[in-house]
Amino acid sequence: MEPGDSTKQARAAAQLRKGVLEYCVLALMRDRPRYGVELLHALEDSGALATSQGTVYPLLSRLRRDDLVTTTWQESASGPPRRYYALTDNGRTALDEFTRVWPGFRDAVDTFLNTSPLSDGDPA
């Protein structure tokens, strides 16, 4: 029962997404509060970060419990009231910290991926 290549790729993408998704969600709230469906649309439009929509709600719930976001209900001109998510001070600190470490992380991965093992590792 060896999983096919596409399954493996999907799993690798899911592992990557798991680590960064919450910071992308926090980043979406950087300038203004957002409601759930709005956050999901933004993730979907990004392509690589699109995920099974329903799984984002447990993530939002944890961010709220960890005091990284707060929520408020707001009436809407069309349809039902919406729960808006906004960054707390802790959330902003966590986002700033991730923003600071991410470029180094990204560049390190890029370096490994772009370096040819032959040209770099050959002692001659």
Place this chain on the structure above:
Amino acid sequence: MKTSSDLVRDYLTTVEREASALPADRRQELLADLTEHIEVTRAERPGAAIGEILAELGDPRTIASTALAESGNGTAGTQTGDDAAAPARRGKVHPLVPLVMLTLALPFAMVFPDLPGPAFAFAFRITGAVLLCTSVHWSTAQKTTGVLITAVLPTVVIAAWNLSSGGPEGDTPALVANVAMLALLVGTATWLWRARRA
């Protein structure tokens, strides 16, 4: 032909069932979030079929297992493989602690045979057994074996000796019995130490 509200109700019922391991308030919150999502999406996209909206929301089982993993008590039936996040709150004790407590209870009682020596030994054994059971370092089968041999067996044997006065007579046989028991405890603790998960 099922109506839209039937489909939504069926979907939410499935999520509720799959998320039954979640605390009730956490589960209600998840259902409220999903309900709101469905209502908002229907208001924003009046033409979309309800089946399409639910399909985009995803498999109820995936949502429930994510919620379990995020809630920190998803050690039981999670399929997301999020092992790093799940056992966050418990089992932080170093794996040596329960093993040392369980093993040293007997020699402690041997060195201090008068009260409160045996009472301390008994408390060690109980605490060690609880720490062993709540640790993340062993499987359920290993925990059961460990508790049976290092806590239940000595307690039963000692209680039997005390109640019936039928233990080995004389100092030497008693010492031999104690040393044999100690060897069994050390052996079991060593096995648990080697079999532990990092």
